[in-house]
Amino acid sequence: MGEQPIFSARAHVFQIDPATKRNWLPASKHAVTVSFFYDASRSVYRIISVGGTKAIINSTITPNMTFTKTSQKFGQWADSRANTVYGLGFSTEQQLQQFAEQFKEVKEAARLAREKSQERFELANPALSIAAPQRHSPPLLTVNGPGEEKLFRSKSAEVELTAEKERVKKMLSEGSMCEINMEAELFTLQDSNAKLVEALEEANSSVDEWKKQLAEYQEETDRLRDQVEDLEAQLGHPAATQTGREELNRSLEELEALLSARDQEIHNLQSKKTDVSELEREREDATQRLQDLERRNTELEDRVQSAETTLASRREEREQAEVEVLRIIEALDVKICDLKDLRQSLEKLVDK
Numbered sequence: 001m002g003e004q005p006i007f008s009a010r011a012h013v014f015q016i017d018p019a020t021k022r023n024w025l026p027a028s029k030h031a032v033t034v035s036f037f038y039d040a041s042r043s044v045y046r047i048i049s050v051g052g053t054k055a056i057i058n059s060t061i062t063p064n065m066t067f068t069k070t071s072q073k074f075g076q077w078a079d080s081r082a083n084t085v086y087g088l089g090f091s092t093e094q095q096l097q098q099f100a101e102q103f104k105e106v107k108e109a110a111r112l113a114r115e116k117s118q119e120r121f122e123l124a125n126p127a128l129s130i131a132a133p134q135r136h137s138p139p140l141l142t143v144n145g146p147g148e149e150k151l152f153r154s155k156s157a158e159v160e161l162t163a164e165k166e167r168v169k170k171m172l173s174e175g176s177m178c179e180i181n182m183e184a185e186l187f188t189l190q191d192s193n194a195k196l197v198e199a200l201e202e203a204n205s206s207v208d209e210w211k212k213q214l215a216e217y218q219e220e221t222d223r224l225r226d227q228v229e230d231l232e233a234q235l236g237h238p239a240a241t242q243t244g245r246e247e248l249n250r251s252l253e254e255l256e257a258l259l260s261a262r263d264q265e266i267h268n269l270q271s272k273k274t275d276v277s278e279l280e281r282e283r284e285d286a287t288q289r290l291q292d293l294e295r296r297n298t299e300l301e302d303r304v305q306s307a308e309t310t311l312a313s314r315r316e317e318r319e320q321a322e323v324e325v326l327r328i329i330e331a332l333d334v335k336i337c338d339l340k341d342l343r344q345s346l347e348k349l350v351d352k
Helices: 093-122 126-135 155-235 238-351
Strands: 003-016 024-026 032-039 044-051 054-060 074-079 084-089
Touching: 003 044, 003 093, 032 093, 044 093, 054 074, 074 093, 155 238
Parallel strands: none
Antiparallel strands: 003 024, 003 032, 003 084, 032 044, 044 054, 074 084
């Protein structure tokens, strides 16, 4: 039946630099599936990983190989046949531990398979060389191997579902990025709005204080004018109070300049208040867009879940078909043996 997958995991693949023999060179841009395979016809165990259309790992397990954990999430082994050292980086320490245990089990199984293979060469009956590997064939742990090792796989349906799933995930990722950008923009607007509101409150309190001072200045000015008029009326010669009037005029000019400056500041604060209103409207628009993105993300997540459910059902159907095919093949093998026996019987009768 060819090679069968017995274990699969996802990891970042590296190879040792052939020039320095020290530095690691990435063999894949992202995490890929790394699988253990067993070839029952040859009693051979291999580690295979495919990146795109290229096999980035094709390592035959031998009893003298050793998988070494060099850190909490990284492990390596040397392949003398490929003349390289492979390194795997996992996302969690648990995944690394599972891979190391599986490597140890496969290494032991490869040793037993080699010993059995040597025994089979010494036997004269060729039927034993066919039966022996089947007794030691390891159980099928996972079915996450590459598509070319599967029988009667519904490739078109699976490719379509996978493409739809990737497209939905891409849309979901883009929606998440937009949501993050909108949240950042919303937080910035809220911060600016809070600062402007605080400045406006301080400006309003200052305006109230300035208005109170202005009213006091105006009352003082009116009182001084009334005093000047009273003095002119009493003395009858305004020239004698010319110096006092000039001083009062200067005071009035200073008060009017101060009043003009206060009016300009009030005008500026009123314009800032308009800017705060515009920022408030922009914040409301950003909030609405964020709600729309959240609703869209929810819809995309529902579509991803539906696609995963459909893909799981298709896989179950494919596995059932594989079991049925195996059953039919076994039945055909039995019939072929029966036909061979019948043919031998007929040949003996013909010879007689």
